[in-house]
Amino acid sequence: MDADARSDGTMWDRRFGEAIYAYGKEPNAWLKQQIEPPIDYGNNLALFPADGEGRNAVWAASLGWNAEVFDLSSEGNKKCQQLAKERGVIVKYEIADLVEKAFDEPKYNLLACSWFHTPSAIRKKHLPRMLHCLTPGGSFIMEGYHTSQMPLTSGGPKSLELLFDLDELLEELCGPLAPNMKVVHASVDSTNLDESELHRGHARVVRLHLIRDV
Numbered sequence: 138m139d140a141d142a143r144s145d146g147t148m149w150d151r152r153f154g155e156a157i158y159a160y161g162k163e164p165n166a167w168l169k170q171q172i173e174p175p176i177d178y179g180n181n182l183a184l185f186p187a188d189g190e191g192r193n194a195v196w197a198a199s200l201g202w203n204a205e206v207f208d209l210s211s212e213g214n215k216k217c218q219q220l221a222k223e224r225g226v227i228v229k230y231e232i233a234d235l236v237e238k239a240f241d242e243p244k245y246n247l248l249a250c251s252w253f254h255t256p257s258a259i260r261k262k263h264l265p266r267m268l269h270c271l272t273p274g275g276s277f278i279m280e281g282y283h284t285s286q287m288p289l290t291s292g293g294p295k296s297l298e299l300l301f302d303l304d305e306l307l308e309e310l311c312g313p314l315a316p317n318m319k320v321v322h323a324s325v326d327s328t329n330l331d332e333s334e335l336h337r338g339h340a341r342v343v344r345l346h347l348i349r350d351v
């Protein structure tokens with residue numbers, strides 16, 4: 138696939154158009170473990186790329202972050218606003234495609250995503266580019282399915298092209314298209330997911346915590 142090809146949000150709109158929250162209402166466990174309340178950042182801005190129904194952004198907003206989301210899905214936005222209302226917080230949600238979004242301004246102290254799988258050509262070019270919107274010292278935290286998830290039934294895309302290989306991912310995120318990034322944590326783990334019917338059971342995941350160098 139062309140690295141600048143637009144993605145189609147129709148499938149996600151269908152999934153998020155259901156009454157149930159596809160991945161639950163609680164935050165992803167790895168993000169929850171890694172994200173702390175903002176303490177001494179100027180604007181406390183946090184961006185949640187591809188946050189779907191907004192569960193991670195809503196939770197971070199409840200910790201005191203000024204949480205923003207970008208995602209393809211307008212149905213995701215509706216669910217996010219519903220959850221934010223339930224929890225008494227505000228989340229700014231932009232309907233946008235990773236390949237078209239500008240990331241030139243380094244204004245986010247935190248960038249965090251779960252299960253943001255894109256075709257490899259898009260990932261290689263646009264995930265490192267996305268890191269430029271982090272402030273120096275800001276964190277990038279993510280969890281995604283590892284290539285060894287292929288035979289397992291606990292969720293994720295059934296295509297090697299969309300799954301993460303840790304070495305390849307680190308090369309991309311610490312490579313020439315990215316700002317200077319320091320690795321705080323990078324692992325391939327076996328875990329027991331319990332997010333929803335779609336993400337339940339034994340899974341193989343990649344977990345990252347990187348920091349933009351000053």
Ligand SMILES: C[S@@+](CC[C@H](N)C(=O)[O-])C[C@H]1O[C@@H](n2cnc3c(N)ncnc32)[C@H](O)[C@@H]1O
Nearest residue numbers: 144149160187188189208209210234235251252
């Ligand atoms: C598996 S869902 C994960 C949702 C959310 N991160 C969570 O863990 O609950 C993947 C999300 O990625 C979004 N997505 C996929 N490709 C995208 C792109 N190119 N730009 C923006 N969002 C995208 C989809 O709309 C969907 O919300």
